[in-house]
Amino acid sequence: QVQPVESGGGLVQAGGSLRLSCAASISIFSGSINNMGWYRQAPGKQRELVAVLTRGGSTTYADFVKGRFTISRDAAKNTVYLQMNGLKPEDTAVYYCKLVRFDMDYWGKGTLVTVSS
Secondary structure (H helix, E strand, O other), X not given: OOOOEEEOOEEEEOOOOEEEEEEOOOOOOOOOEEXXXXXXXOOXXXXXXXXXXXXXXXXXXXXXXXXXXXXXXEHHHXXXXXXXXXXXXXXXXXXXXXXXEOOEEEEXXXXXXXXXX
């Protein structure tokens, strides 16, 4: 089972912080993994990229999170994190983790982040 599992969502006030976790069932440094990343989908909107971390360590961030969110990983725990600071009400969404392995996408079920004003 390759499907990643997200956790860490919840309700937070604007300006607050949350850390999301994405646990993989295989080594995140496996040669079969291309990258892992976070995406989000707000009600009535399309799913969009938030941040991606390649196996080699390169990162990509959406413009709307630069300077506020940080993607990182813990190899010992096979986990990728998304540290979210300075949260805004417009960050409210279901956040999904995606693992790309052998160029195939594996999505988690998502974790809800709600930011109150």
